[in-house]
Amino acid sequence: MTFVQSVKMAAKSIGSNKGRSFLTMLGVIIGIAAVIILVSIVQGQQDAIMEQFEKMGTNQMEVYYYQWSGNTPDLTDELQQFCAELGPELVIGISPQKYAWSNSIRYESKQAEYPNIYLASDTYSICAGFTIAKGRDISYLDVKKLNRVCVLGSKVAADLFNYADPVGKKITISGDEYTVIGVYASKGVSEEYGGSYQDNVVIVPYTLEKRVNKSSGSSSSSYEFLVKAASSDVIEEAMGRIRAFLETKIDTNNGYVDVYSNSSWQESQTEGFAEQAVLLGSIAAISLLVGGIGIMNIMLVTVTERTREIGIRKAIGAPRRAIITQFLIEASMVSTMGGLIGMIVGCLGTVVAGKLILDTILAPPVYILVVAFLVSVAFGVGFGVYPAIRASRLQPVEALRNE
Amino acid sequence: MTNTSVAPPADRLIELNDVYKIYGEGLESEVRALDGVSLHIDRGEFTAIIGSSGSGKSTMMNILGCLDLPTYGEYYLNDERVSDLSDVELSRIRNREIGFIFQGFNLIPALTALENVELPLVYAGAGARAKKGAVGDERLLRSREELAWAALEKVGIDHRAHHRPAEMSGGQQQRVAIARAIVTNPPLILADEPTGNLDSRTTEDVMKILRELHAAGSTVVLITHDREIAEAADRTVRLLDGKIVYDSKRDGDDGSRGDPLGLGTKGGAGA
Numbered sequence: 003m004t005f006v007q008s009v010k011m012a013a014k015s016i017g018s019n020k021g022r023s024f025l026t027m028l029g030v031i032i033g034i035a036a037v038i039i040l041v042s043i044v045q046g047q048q049d050a051i052m053e054q055f056e057k058m059g060t061n062q063m064e065v066y067y068y069q070w071s072g073n074t075p076d077l078t079d080e081l082q083q084f085c086a087e088l089g090p091e092l093v094i095g096i097s098p099q100k101y102a103w104s105n106s107i108r109y110e111s112k113q114a115e116y117p118n119i120y121l122a123s124d125t126y127s128i129c130a131g132f133t134i135a136k137g138r139d140i141s142y143l144d145v146k147k148l149n150r151v152c153v154l155g156s157k158v159a160a161d162l163f164n165y166a167d168p169v170g171k172k173i174t175i176s177g178d179e180y181t182v183i184g185v186y187a188s189k190g191v192s193e194e195y196g197g198s199y200q201d202n203v204v205i206v207p208y209t210l211e212k213r214v215n216k217s218s219g220s221s222s223s224s225y226e227f228l229v230k231a232a233s234s235d236v237i238e239e240a241m242g243r244i245r246a247f248l249e250t251k252i253d254t255n256n257g258y259v260d261v262y263s264n265s266s267w268q269e270s271q272t273e274g275f276a277e278q279a280v281l282l283g284s285i286a287a288i289s290l291l292v293g294g295i296g297i298m299n300i301m302l303v304t305v306t307e308r309t310r311e312i313g314i315r316k317a318i319g320a321p322r323r324a325i326i327t328q329f330l331i332e333a334s335m336v337s338t339m340g341g342l343i344g345m346i347v348g349c350l351g352t353v354v355a356g357k358l359i360l361d362t363i364l365a366p367p368v369y370i371l372v373v374a375f376l377v378s379v380a381f382g383v384g385f386g387v388y389p390a391i392r393a394s395r396l397q398p399v400e401a402l403r404n405e
Numbered sequence: 406m407t408n409t410s411v412a413p414p415a416d417r418l419i420e421l422n423d424v425y426k427i428y429g430e431g432l433e434s435e436v437r438a439l440d441g442v443s444l445h446i447d448r449g450e451f452t453a454i455i456g457s458s459g460s461g462k463s464t465m466m467n468i469l470g471c472l473d474l475p476t477y478g479e480y481y482l483n484d485e486r487v488s489d490l491s492d493v494e495l496s497r498i499r500n501r502e503i504g505f506i507f508q509g510f511n512l513i514p515a516l517t518a519l520e521n522v523e524l525p526l527v528y529a530g531a532g533a534r535a536k537k538g539a540v541g542d543e544r545l546l547r548s549r550e551e552l553a554w555a556a557l558e559k560v561g562i563d564h565r566a567h568h569r570p571a572e573m574s575g576g577q578q579q580r581v582a583i584a585r586a587i588v589t590n591p592p593l594i595l596a597d598e599p600t601g602n603l604d605s606r607t608t609e610d611v612m613k614i615l616r617e618l619h620a621a622g623s624t625v626v627l628i629t630h631d632r633e634i635a636e637a638a639d640r641t642v643r644l645l646d647g648k649i650v651y652d653s654k655r656d657g658d659d660g661s662r663g664d665p666l667g668l669g670t671k672g673g674a675g676a
Contacts, residue, residue: 007527018515314511317472318585319500319528321493398472398499402511 005331008324012332016339026300027340029293030381034344034374035351036286041279042352042366043359048275050360055268057189058200059131061231062263063241064099067248068224069257077251078208081227082123084247092240095128095230098208103215107204108174109162114204117158119175121208121215122228127153127186129228137169137184144183145207152180155203156188176214180206237265293340294381301333301389305396312393313401322394329393333386334379341378345371417481418592418624419446419469424478426464426647438464439475440647446626446640448592451619453627453635456644465644466597466628470505471498483592500528504586508598510578512570518581519566522553525589556584560614576607583614587623594618594625600634612637 016023065081068074078098085096102119120126124140127133135156144151152173159168159182168182189200206214229244231237245261252259305312312325349366356364426439438461446452456462467473468480471487480487483502490498505511512521526549557563562580570578579599586594596615600608616637619625627638635641643651 007530014515310511311513314513315524315528316496317470317499317505317511318525319496319589321496321528323493324496324528399467402472402507 005327008327008331009335011328012335015332016335022300023336023339026297026336027343029296030290030337030340030378031293031344031347033286033290033293034341034378035348036289037283038345038348038366038370038374039351039355040282040286041370042348042364043355044275044279044282045367045370046356046360046362046364048272048279050362051271051275054191054195055271057131057191058195058264059129059230060268061234061237061265062129062131063229063231063237063244063265064260064262065227065229065244065248066224066260066262067252067258069252071256074223074225074257075251077225077248078227080251081244081247084244085229088240088243091232092236092243093229094232095125097123097126097129097228099126099129099226099228100208100211101226102175102206102211106174106176107158107162109168109171112162114158114161115202117155117161117202117204118199119204119206119214121211122205123208126205126228129230131189132186135185135187136167137182139184140205140207145209148209149207150178150180150210150213151183151207153184153186153205154182155186155201155205157198157201158204159185175204175206178213231263234265237263290377290381294337294385297333297337297340297382298385298389300336301329301386302392304332305329305389305393308393309396309401312396313398313403316396316398317402325394326390329390330383330386333389334382337378337382337385338375341375341381344378345374348374416447416449417445418448418450418483419444419626420479420481421445421468422479422481424468424475424480426461426468426473427476430476437647439468442478442644442647442649444642444649444652446624448624449619449622450640451616451625451627451638452640452642453629453638454642454644455629455632455635457630459646460644461647462628462630462644463597464647466595469593469626470503470595471495496528500525501589502591502593504589504591504594506579506582506586506594506596506599508601510570510575510582510602512578512581512585514570517567517569518557518562518573518584519550519553521570521581522556522585522588523549525585526552529589552588553584556588557581559587560584574607575603576610579603579607579611580614583611583618587618592624594623596625596627598629599627600629600631608634 067077082096085093098121100121102121107114107117107119122140123145124142127139132155134153137153140151140153143149152175154162154168162168162173163171168185171182172179173182174180186201186203186205191197191200229240231240241261241263245259248259248261315325315328349371352364352366356362421442421444424439424442425437428436428438440461442461442465454462454465464473468475469482471482471490475488478488482498485498485502487495487498499505512518513524516524554563554566557566560580560583562577562584565573565577565581570581573581579602583599586596594615599615600611603611612634615625615627625638627635629635640654641651642649
């Protein structure tokens with residue numbers, strides 16, 4: 003008997019008992035759909051968070067040092083030089099990121115709400131993940147020539163100018179006028195992850211530090227930098243190299259060097275999601291298992307019901323193998339059809355759940371669909387084996403006697 | 406083959422040598438369904454095996470049909486020693502050497518008449534794999550339906566080919582069952598009370614078909630409790646308590662045993 007004939011025979015048998023076949027499938031349908039929906043939601047959440055991380059900026063590290071006594075040396079030039087030597091395969095950007103102690107920024111009568119003023123270089127936008135929306139970025143010449151210019155974050159721009167174009171206008175920081183040369187596009191980070199705080203910034207060339215921070219009097223006691231590594235693979239190495247370099251310059255008995263990256267925090271967040279996916283997936287897999295046992299149960303009932311048919315088939319020459327094949331194919335067809343329906347239900351359910359829970363359009367990842375299909379085929383075969391063997395072991399005499 | 410047995414003659418289809426079928430051997434409740442039966446049937450014979458219920462004729466039918474194996478003794482079918490064959494080989498013999506006709510028709514309800522008749526050919530494909538490599542043989546696949554049609558035509562039921570068993574009368578179902586039995590062209594037709602569920606008119610139809618098959622050269626073994634039915638056969642073998650008590654051929658040949666106990670006439674009344 004060929005495979006095609008077995009499939010035809012199984013289809014006939016399933017078709018002749020549609021109601022029960024569907025109920026048998028239901029377990030697999032629910033199991034497969036649940037696995038797809040749960041995995042898709044977790045995956046969707048993970049993707050959403052990864053997207054936030056992308057917006058906040060990935061592969062960033064913050065470098066910080068100070069000395070308790072004496073003047074903390076200004077290593078800005080040396081550190082920039084060192085990073086340049088590390089090369090773009092390790093570090094693709096470094097900028098001072100010094101906080102200015104003024105929170106007074108005005109344009110005419112308007113005042114910005116607690117903006118963060120950063121003294122930074124022309125590579126700040128690369129390091130922090132900003133892009134220019136209007137005007138231009140701070141240039142190398144602005145830094146070198148101590149031009150009194152600034153670039154506004156979108157929040158500050160909105161606070162001071164509403165919808166008017168800020169480029170070319172003069173704003174007042176710590177009593178001095180600065181020309182707005184550009185506005186950064188909003189990072190679009192959700193409120194959960196800092197939101198508009200990320201856009202509530204003003205960037206001034208770091209060479210103007212003394213002017214901006216003149217109210218604080220004495221020279222800096224600490225220095226802070228933002229460094230962008232080339233990739234997540236090299237960030238650990240870049241961090242180590244920079245730390246080692248600074249520790250040759252700063253006496254750690256009399257000071258402090260910190261190189262910090264949120265990439266490890268991001269990784270642990272991602273790992274948390276992977277764990278969640280495994281946990282929820284396992285729960286859904288249990289319902290799939292129950293569905294599989296349902297198939298086995300019904301196939302055993304079918305074997306009992308069709309004992310006479312099995313006897314007839316044996317009497318007219320069906321070998322054991324043919325009986326096993328017939329019942330195995332029947333079980334795997336039920337299971338595979340259930341799996342396919344479950345995949346459709348799962349996809350629709352994912353879209354609905356994505357809308358309700360995450361308020362986005364979610365699509366199940368392709369791999370989970372492939373896995374779901376393979377699992378449903380394997381389940382039919384796996385849970386069909388026992389009933390099929392039972393069927394094949396029936397003695398023809400006894401099977402024929404059965405009424 | 407043991408050294409005590411003699412190779413059967415070329416025209417011999419069935420040879421039972423001292424066959425026993427014992428249930429619960431050694432227990433109080435031991436039942437000897439067949440108690441030392443020897444029987445030879447030649448090709449082309451039409452034999453009726455007759456006996457009342459409990460006489461062992463059903464056991465005889467099961468053993469002749471390779472549905473069951475004897476406890477002791479040897480069974481040769483078409484020169485093959487059946488007594489100790491594997492499941493695959495027994496399946497092949499049931500498929501190729503024997504055409505079954507049952508009292509209850511035993512058609513598969515979900516399949517049409519044509520599909521029921523095709524079924525032995527379907528299994529023949531797999532069973533013949535080792536021998537002839539018939540699986541995937543385009544000629545065989547194409548002709549399967551044609552063979553089934555031919556068998557249905559032969560028993561005059563081709564007009565019901567696309568009906569399911571439930572849509573047919575008993576006589577029609579039994580014709581389909583006969584078509585299924587002959588579709589593989591087996592040397593042995595084994596009919597177990599083929600008219601037991603039929604009225605007298607359809608009984609006559611079915612018996613006519615069996616006689617025609619015999620006339621066309623088939624070896625037919627008919628198992629029945631009904632002496633009238635058995636009269637259609639050329640030879641009558643009577644079983645009582647698991648033993649052959651009467652074996653007679655028409656046309657003057659009285660076989661090997663005759664009727665020494667004179668039970669032939671009495672036993673028939675008990676049916």
